[in-house]
Amino acid sequence: MRIAVSSDLDEPVARLLVEELRARGHEVVTHGALRPGADTSWAVCSERAAREVAAGTADQAVVCCWTGTGASIAANKVPGVRAALCADARTADGARRWNDANVLALGLRLTSGPVLKEILDAWFAGEPSEDAEDRESMAHVDRLDADRGAR
Numbered sequence: 001m002r003i004a005v006s007s008d009l010d011e012p013v014a015r016l017l018v019e020e021l022r023a024r025g026h027e028v029v030t031h032g033a034l035r036p037g038a039d040t041s042w043a044v045c046s047e048r049a050a051r052e053v054a055a056g057t058a059d060q061a062v063v064c065c066w067t068g069t070g071a072s073i074a075a076n077k078v079p080g081v082r083a084a085l086c087a088d089a090r091t092a093d094g095a096r097r098w099n100d101a102n103v104l105a106l107g108l109r110l111t112s113g114p115v116l117k118e119i120l121d122a123w124f125a126g127e128p129s130e131d132a133e134d135r136e137s138m139a140h141v142d143r144l145d146a147d148r149g150a151r
C-alpha cells in the first residue's frame, strides 16, 4: 500500500514507523519533520497526509504528534477521513473492524517500539467487519460519511 506518514517531531519512534512500514513492503510518502524542508506544524502536516487519503494519492495515512490528539483532530477535519488515535493493538483492531478507519493517529510520547509494531500488526491485519453483529457499527460509519458528503 501507499502510506502517507506525518509527524511534527523528528522522534526515534517516528523514524522507526517509516522504517517499519517500508520493511513491510509499503510505499511511504513523508510529511512534516520526516520530510526535509516541509512545514512541521502538527495541524498542517497531519492535514496534508490525511488529504492524500481523501484524494486517493495514498491508501492510508499514519499521523503523529507528541500526544496524538492534535494529529487526529487535524486529520478528522478532512471529509472522507476516519482517523483513530490508537495507543494499543486492540484499539487499532477495533478501529479497522468497527470504524473502517483509514488514518491511524499515534502519540509519540507513549508509543514504544514494541507497541508500535503490535499496533501496525493489528492495523494491517484488520478489515472492516462483515459480521452481522457489527453491521450496526458500520452503518454509523456510513451515516457519518454520508452526512459530510464523503460517501
Ligand SMILES: O=C(CO)[C@H](O)[C@H](O)COP(=O)(O)O
Pocket (backbone or CB within 6 Å): 008, 009, 041, 042, 065, 066, 067, 068, 069, 070, 071
Ligand atoms: O502533541 C502535539 C499536538 O497535539 C504536539 O506534538 C505538541 O503540542 C508539540 O507541538 P509544538 O512543537 O508545536 O509545541
